[in-house]
Amino acid sequence: MKLTMYNTPGIRPLLKSLCAISLKLTGWRLKGNMPSEAKYVLVAVPHTSNWDFPISLTMAFVFGFDMHWMGKDALFKSWRGPIMKWMGGIPINRKCANNVVAQTIDAFNKTDRLVIAVPPEGTRSRVATWKTGFYHIAMGANIPIALAFLDYKRKTGGFLSTFYPTGDITVDIKKIRSHYIGICGKHANKCTVE
Template sequence: MRTLSGYILTNILGWKIKGEFPVLKKSVVIFAPHTSYWDGFYGKLYLMQLGINYKFLSKKEFFKFPLKYFFQIFGSIPVDNTKEYIDYVAGLFNNSTELHIVLSPEGHLAKVTRWKKGYYYMANRANVPIIVGYIDYRKKEIGIKKVICNPTDISIVRKEIAELYSDVCAKYPENFSHELKV
């Protein structure tokens, strides 16, 4: 069924949707590259048309008046970079019948040489798969690259994810390193 957000994304804005979102009740969804606030806009349109229960992880600094109301409506929850936060997210999964946690593993818009590892630890602790989503501005594509069903070895997962993003073009390519240590 086509939704208004899907119509806007594909017909008005000219984007293509690639890959099927898997039939899963729970997952950690990573979206990269993240070099622009537009990524969140396109990602929101994409996720809205899927009809899944999701929450975005956003910087806790955004949750101050008046922006906090926008981010709450947007479906965001604030990130706290502590080890206890991993347990908090695992608890969200345990207390939900359906939930997809969406995040950008880069952690911010500026160029990084190493991704944060929270996405891996959240998936592992909650025993849920990692869905590798992407947004490619050169091809005007947004979608899913792969599902990593059993993320038990971080070094294998990181290598596989780096290979999946090797041909993806960010809005600001100078801020996305293909030699990234994910």
């Protein structure tokens, strides 16, 4: 097992306490329940700001699960690399999208416990359609999709529900997106679901 902030001896209880205090002081509340399954893809919607990342990590600690995330490989260059990996980061080369899906499915198949967060928008900018890699990963690894959210308007974040893909990607993506109607990102004009 790779050493991360979630399994470094003595770090988890300390960070969990600090994260709980931080959320309370900033007025954020947790909502919903994380999936009971040990493995799932966590879709993080909406993704409109760099603030989504630290708030999501903070909430993961308070909920009590190890959240891994994919980031562009440029984030892992030089001195930042070991820090990003320790924080649960997995570097990806966006030019090889199909390879990322296959490698992620393989990672899920090789372990008993894994949560990987994927923002389906793929960017902090507004997009018309979501990238579907998260869906193909869930189908290929035969795992559910956790519908996670950050609502800046209500200062709540957490889980909406757990979605079990059927294989009908068009219908399933439409159903998944419908859960996010009315949820407001930090920059509302960049939200892809309204």
